[in-house]
Amino acid sequence: xxxxxxxxxxxxxxxxxxxxxxxxxxxxxxxxxxxxxxxxxxxxxxxxxxxxxxxxxxxxxxxxxxxxxxxxxxxxxxxxxxxxxxxxxxxxxxxxxxxxxxxxxxxxxxxxx
Amino acid sequence: xxxxxxxxxxxxxxxxxxxxxxxxxxxxxxxxxxxxxxxxxxxxxxxxxxxxxxxxxxxxxxxxxxxxxxxxxxxxxxxxxxxxxxxxxxxxxxxxxxxxxxxxxxxxxxxxxx
Numbered sequence: 665x666x667x668x669x670x671x672x673x674x675x676x677x678x679x680x681x682x683x684x685x686x687x688x689x690x691x692x693x694x695x696x697x698x699x700x701x702x703x704x705x706x707x708x709x710x711x712x713x714x715x716x717x718x719x720x721x722x723x724x725x726x727x728x729x730x731x732x733x734x735x736x737x738x739x740x741x742x743x744x745x746x747x748x749x750x751x752x753x754x755x756x757x758x759x760x761x762x763x764x765x766x767x768x769x770x771x772x773x774x775x776x777x
Numbered sequence: 778x779x780x781x782x783x784x785x786x787x788x789x790x791x792x793x794x795x796x797x798x799x800x801x802x803x804x805x806x807x808x809x810x811x812x813x814x815x816x817x818x819x820x821x822x823x824x825x826x827x828x829x830x831x832x833x834x835x836x837x838x839x840x841x842x843x844x845x846x847x848x849x850x851x852x853x854x855x856x857x858x859x860x861x862x863x864x865x866x867x868x869x870x871x872x873x874x875x876x877x878x879x880x881x882x883x884x885x886x887x888x889x890x891x
Contacts, residue, residue: 706884707881708821708867708884713877713878754821758877760877765823767823768813771820
């Protein structure tokens with residue numbers, strides 16, 4: 665069966681520091697991968713998605729970037745964090761075919777202080 | 778553009794009563810619709826989806842949803858609510874173009890009281 669791992673679960677970082685959140689998927693190949701952010705415990709905003717190694721689509725302009733160095737690895741990064749980057753970050757994956765379900769990881773809480 | 782609306786921020790139900798969480802959508806073409814549930818400080822869990830076929834879709838934990846094309850709705854239902862159903866519920870539609878990404882509604886907080 666497929667599983668998704670996301671870490672770290674919780675992170676407190678000072679303003680201006682770098683960020684790296686990692687996500688890996690097991691038990692599948694060629695998945696679509698996604699990074700969402702949930703602010704204020706509600707709305708989910710798609711940040712990035714990837715349909716293959718090195719292929720990243722950005723949904724909104726922001727202080728963050730994403731990379732996919734391996735087929736089942738997705739990394740969310742920032743060179744200098746802002747207070748507004750605080751939130752709950754969710755990695756997700758889906759099989760490539762249209763109509764397939766997206767499955768989420770357990771999320772990473774980021775607090776920028 | 779694809780969009781989803783959940784008109785109720787919160788739904789309160791007594792345990793044992795039926796529950797409905799509302800969702801309306803706007804898409805071009807045939808909609809792919811999903812429901813997810815989120816417990817506090819957790820990721821989203823998939824409940825059910827409509828792609829094609831029968832308008833009544835059955836999912837996990839006794840939940841079901843009815844696709845209504847004329848009303849562009851996809852309401853989530855359960856015949857008898859449990860206290861453990863209390864959580865945040867999200868409706869989503871597959872966005873276009875490409876990537877299979879989901880566009881989510883703002884979420885509805887379901888509170889089931891004993």
